[in-house]
Amino acid sequence: MRFIIFATIFISVMTLLSIFISRRFIRKLHFSKRIKNYLNIFLVINLLGIVAYLFVRYNPSVPNWVYFLLSIPIGIIFLLFIATIFYEIFALLINKTVKNESRRDFLKKGLDVGAIAIAAGVNAKAMYNAKHIELEKVDIKIKELKQKYKIIQLSDIHIGGLVDKKFINELVQRVNKLNADIVVITGDLVDTKMKYAKPTLDELKSLKSKYGTYFIVGNHEYFHDVATIIKYVNSLGIKTLENENVYVGEKNRGFYLAGVYDVFGNSINAYMPDLEKALKGTDDFPKILLAHQPKYIKEVNQKVDLVLSGHTHGGQIAPFNLLVKLQQPYVKGLHKHNEDTQIYVNKGTGFWGPPMRLAASSEITEITIIPA
Numbered sequence: 540m541r542f543i544i545f546a547t548i549f550i551s552v553m554t555l556l557s558i559f560i561s562r563r564f565i566r567k568l569h570f571s572k573r574i575k576n577y578l579n580i581f582l583v584i585n586l587l588g589i590v591a592y593l594f595v596r597y598n599p600s601v602p603n604w605v606y607f608l609l610s611i612p613i614g615i616i617f618l619l620f621i622a623t624i625f626y627e628i629f630a631l632l633i634n635k636t637v638k639n640e641s642r643r644d645f646l647k648k649g650l651d652v653g654a655i656a657i658a659a660g661v662n663a664k665a666m667y668n669a670k671h672i673e674l675e676k677v678d679i680k681i682k683e684l685k686q687k688y689k690i691i692q693l694s695d696i697h698i699g700g701l702v703d704k705k706f707i708n709e710l711v712q713r714v715n716k717l718n719a720d721i722v723v724i725t726g727d728l729v730d731t732k733m734k735y736a737k738p739t740l741d742e743l744k745s746l747k748s749k750y751g752t753y754f755i756v757g758n759h760e761y762f763h764d765v766a767t768i769i770k771y772v773n774s775l776g777i778k779t780l781e782n783e784n785v786y787v788g789e790k791n792r793g794f795y796l797a798g799v800y801d802v803f804g805n806s807i808n809a810y811m812p813d814l815e816k817a818l819k820g821t822d823d824f825p826k827i828l829l830a831h832q833p834k835y836i837k838e839v840n841q842k843v844d845l846v847l848s849g850h851t852h853g854g855q856i857a858p859f860n861l862l863v864k865l866q867q868p869y870v871k872g873l874h875k876h877n878e879d880t881q882i883y884v885n886k887g888t889g890f891w892g893p894p895m896r897l898a899a900s901s902e903i904t905e906i907t908i909i910p911a
Contacts, residue, residue: 546593553589553613556620557582564623567630568655569648588612596700606700607894614893615662617856622658626650665856665895672710672888672901674717677873679881680911681844684825685792691719691748692904694831694849695887697759698739699731702889707742710888710903717905719748721787724777725849725885726757726801726831733767744775750787752777753796756810757831757850758803765810780829782813784821794844794908795821798829814838827908833869833884836876845908846882853886853899860899871899 565578592609595601601609629650637643691714696702714722729736746752754777760768769779778785780798787796799812818826818841826843830836833848853871854860860870868876871886886902 568651585612614895626654665897668896669890669894675902676905678907682911684910687909688720690906691722693888694725694885695727696889697730704739711745715747721750722748722752724754727759730759754779755798755829782816794825801831833867842879849885857898
């Protein structure tokens with residue numbers, strides 16, 4: 540029932556966006572009626588692709604090339620919607636500022652061609668960005684830390700669909716070359732049923748670091764049996780931090796790494812975050828907290844030097860970062876939350892939905908914590 544409600548709302552929104560694009564963009568183009576009909580047919584096919592995507596989202600029997608084609612339409616709709624908004628703005632400016640009719644028509648025709656070309660180029664660039672993961676390097680000073688440590692942060696990988704065994708194998712190879720002290724995975728690792736995710740998850744056994752790999756659940760783990768996911772991830776030699784902490788580093792020269800369940804647990808009254816339990820026994824040592832959603836920082840009422848989060852995908856496709864900002868206090872990068880606490884938000888190593896990223900690249904984060 541929940542899927543039917545979601546699918547109905549989602550398809551309705553996509554349909555309205557398609558109608559808006561057709562009427563406010565395609566209809567106004569100075570192209571022949573035939574070309575505009577072709578563009579409208581493309582919109583209909585694109586919408587049908589979105590409908591099909593909803594039904595193959597968690598079905599791994601669908602060939603990857605088919606899944607890829609069906610996952611693109613959602614991103615295309617978003618980007619065409621944004622292109623339509625900009626087209627309307629520039630067309631209005633031309634109408635208001637250019638008095639000569641022939642010159643105005645000339646500029647509008649140029650705007651038509653430019654808008655189509657830019658929309659196509661932006662879609663292609665967004666697809667390229669999703670598959671090319673950037674290495675983000677950041678140095679973070681921490682009070683009372685005795686020596687530096689290198690932390691590799693991965694987040695929001697979303698195993699399932701296009702994030703497959705090959706994707707994870709290549710990711711592991713890149714991470715291992717960085718010679719990390721620890722690797723942390725800050726949630727939304729799995730986004731399909733476990734029976735389909737296991738072969739891909741197994742690739743993570745090869746992750747190498749001096750003090751181990753640590754994981755916390757994100758909101759998407761709750762959708763696919765969080766208990767089973769935790770158990771299987773632990774079997775890979777990766778430690779899931781379940782409202783608990785571990786000591787990392789040399790004796791008296793290290794730090795405590797703590798992790799909490801995601802705030803989604805509060806809505807289902809299970810696997811709920813408990814900061815007090817997570818920080819128990821950490822004494823006066825430096826503390827780093829793994830919390831999937833940046834907004835959890837509002838619950839941090841004890842001294843924590845650094846919070847590592849994900850969830851936002853950096854907005855994934857601009858300008859949706861502005862919408863994310865309405866729900867999360869931080870969208871990406873390093874921020875000083877208060878005198879005691881800093882937070883770093885990873886933009887996501889994988890992607891969710893369409894294999895597209897715009898102004899929010901996929902990332903592996905190399906964090907070097909150093910004595911203040």
